[in-house]
Amino acid sequence: MLSKWNSYYAALSDNHQHSFVVRTLLFLKTTNFGSTEGFELTTEMKLVISSAFVEITFGLKQDVLSIFKTIFVTPSSYSYTGRDVLYDGDVNTVTKRVNLSWPAVEKGFIITNDGLNIAIHEFSHCLIIENAKGSYFSKVFNDTDLNAWKELATKKIPLIREGKYTIFRDYGGTNLMELFAITLETFFEQPHEFYSYAPTFYRTTAKVLKQDPRNGKNPK
Numbered sequence: 001m002l003s004k005w006n007s008y009y010a011a012l013s014d015n016h017q018h019s020f021v022v023r024t025l026l027f028l029k030t031t032n033f034g035s036t037e038g039f040e041l042t043t044e045m046k047l048v049i050s051s052a053f054v055e056i057t058f059g060l061k062q063d064v065l066s067i068f069k070t071i072f073v074t075p076s077s078y079s080y081t082g083r084d085v086l087y088d089g090d091v092n093t094v095t096k097r098v099n100l101s102w103p104a105v106e107k108g109f110i111i112t113n114d115g116l117n118i119a120i121h122e123f124s125h126c127l128i129i130e131n132a133k134g135s136y137f138s139k140v141f142n143d144t145d146l147n148a149w150k151e152l153a154t155k156k157i158p159l160i161r162e163g164k165y166t167i168f169r170d171y172g173g174t175n176l177m178e179l180f181a182i183t184l185e186t187f188f189e190q191p192h193e194f195y196s197y198a199p200t201f202y203r204t205t206a207k208v209l210k211q212d213p214r215n216g217k218n219p220k
């Protein structure tokens with residue numbers, strides 16, 4: 001199933017595939033999955049979603065989420081009561097839930113190289129939030145590496161807004177939180193294009209995540 005759905009997984013060496021499977025099962029086991037009433041969330045769907053988390057944390061020690069323990073999956077885009085906006089995914093810090101719309105997750109994995117993957121996007125937000133709340137010993141990221149990323153990213157935001165930095169989609173110009181999520185989507189879906197366009201920013205991102213997906217077999 002993982003080979004069919006996750007091209008990152010499919011490219012890994014046998015050894016890395018083995019540890020990817022172990023991490024995926026651990027994530028599945030330690031996370032609560034829920035879904036809209038009447039919508040059957042299959043094991044395959046849960047695996048696909050979990051694989052996005054394992055992919056982005058493959059180079060890190062962090063192998064499960066500690067604050068966001070519930071993933072809630074909907075059969076279509078959804079909105080919050082009293083708001084007009086439709087979402088395909090969001091990280092809710094009040095309910096401590098990650099919400100994802102299955103069709104959007106599916107599309108993110110079927111189209112492997114357009115820099116759009118909602119599961120990677122939302123889990124990136126989770127990592128930043130959990131990193132900020134973690135104690136010194138339970139940090140997801142190395143402070144120095146993340147600060148170097150932030151410093152560089154801060155300079156890119158005005159350029160993205162002016163349409164002068166085009167490797168990321170426009171939404172990346174929203175703020176650092178969104179730019180981080182979009183950087184990870186691009187990093188995993190278009191690593192070669194990203195590197196050619198912005199080698200320093202690419203390498204700074206690779207340092208934060210302790211992996212380089214350009215080396216498909218051995219990214220770490």
Ligand SMILES: [Zn+2]
Pocket residue numbers: 121125177178181
């Ligand atoms: Zn976002």
